[in-house]
Amino acid sequence: MKKRILTGALLGFAILAYTQNSQEETSIYDEQALSRAEITHIMTDASYRPNYYMSVAHRAKISGHEEFPENSLSVIKNSIMLGVNLLEIDLKISSDGYVYLMHDDYLQRTTNFLDIYPGTGTGQDNYGKCSAYTWEATKNLLLKRSDFTYSEEKIPLFRDVLRYVKSNTQAILNLDINSEDVFNATWNIVKDEDAFDIVIFKTRGATLDAFKNNYYDALSDADKTKLILFPIISGKIPNIPQYYQEWENSKIPKGYEVSFRNNSTAADTILLNVVKSIRTTKRVRVHAFSTLPDNYKGRYKGNVNINQCCNNAFDRRGDWEFLLDPFIEGGTEHGVDGSIITDDPILLDDFFISIDKHN
Template sequence: MKSLLSLLAAGLLLAGPTLAQQPVQAIIRTMKDPATKQVVVVAHRADWRSEPENSIPGIESAIKMGVDMVEIDLKKSKDGVLILMHDETLNRTTTGKGKPSDYTWAELQQLTLKNEHGGPTRLRIPTFEQCMLAAKGRVMVNVDKGYDYYQEAYDVLEKTGTVDHAVIKSYETYATVKAAHGNLLNSKLLYMPIIGLEKPGAEASIREYEQQLKPVAYELNFASDTALTHSIYQTIPKTGSKIWFNSLWASQNAGHDDERSVEENQPADGWGWLLAHGATIIQTDRPAELLAYLRARQLHK
């Protein structure tokens, strides 16, 4: 009997953490809890300051920091493999040239990723499946530039058991998304509309989503303070959705960005301003610094 119990215990260890023990489950609860004061931190292209962007080591580094979500981008190889890649071409981030879709997966594996300074590394381009296996049970993933591969991305999430780990997003109206992917909108896969507040139809799009879907969050972009303060975005939390602001670069947040917060040492007018205007999710290129800022204010564990 003792040996049997020992074998069972060993099997449980090999199987990894139970659902209740997985850190990602607490993050998912925070994402779905409109009452929590905890702010969700998203690492843009993972930790690209320390590792190549859209790489597995970049994801690992962001997880070690304690971020809640990593943002990645999708492209597809010539033979249909979903890979992590931001640009339309391989030129900037890899040792290759041309479009990813011009190469088979095997051919892409002959290339290596570049670091932030453009120097070659020994790292290979990862697949979306590899990304989700690395994230599984540990961190959520924002699938950017993935709308064109919605069903294929969903299939990978199903295969890896990570459907509830992911947020997919697009600029499309509710009617467009419903017509194309309505069968997936009520699944565990979380959907988020991106709204450019200066664009015509922005308020109508928010209203339609509020009435028809109640997304997990809205990603709101604005180039001026007035574009935000004159919008109807304040109704969003009342429907149970979160507000996602980007602190990446000034054109997305009217200058209340990472650089103001870190380089100019004015976090009150950077991240603090975004928080004061309703941010409950912030995507950043400075995840370590943002985490420290939020933790000092008891807005992140």
């Protein structure tokens, strides 16, 4: 994301211009924007512009722009127009194999599913499990805004979003995928669209051997060069240091997303020492997930579906200073130095500028 100082009038004008002319695809910041190649270089090379940290729009949204539903094409266009070129999106798959943008495992929170299919199933199935419905049964559902009012917008197919981003923007899509079937289908779409440089793939506990056998080894040399892969390293992985070292020895990852939440236990220390190892090696960067600092504890209530509620544990991922300095050393040498996924990328970008980490 670029440095920018906007008055309220300019920001209002930009939003008005966008809403009045939905056909206008060029951002008012285009002349200042980083190219996709530059974004990738910064994001994946620890030695290149080391003081340039980046923010990623969580579910492609910017806090305060609630008129755009999460994981929609309109929210992607709006965020890009406002200067955010790293967008995290969530993917699910229909029963007949169509990959589309959706955060929850169920359709009820973010669409009008219950209006269209009242009294369907029992228990959690009543909420419309994504994988239980065909694309034909899903594609005409209307997306809800964050205040649960209906928009006129429908669920976008991943392939359509990928084509739009590739052809019309300099943006990169950070893919949040929670199952192997979705990962496999998404991988095939990206390969078909020659778009390995447009997305960030992330593995969740996959071993190096499994990833190579199932995906990587079949790629052309050109696609291997384009591939942006961030293995996710979390406390759920057994023998974390060995897991990291196997991946690092392969030189396949272009970065790591490390899920550290605190610094108070032995398990926290193991994760943080991996962060320190990544930083000390100075090959790639450390990336992380965050959210607004004042609402992380319990944020899942009303914000994701029934089977994911609730997070009541003390969790410091909402503290940006902690993510940059988890050892509380008064510096930033052993924390995140890449990108942070956040609900407010503009505010985070301003924070980076304030500490001289966006240049």
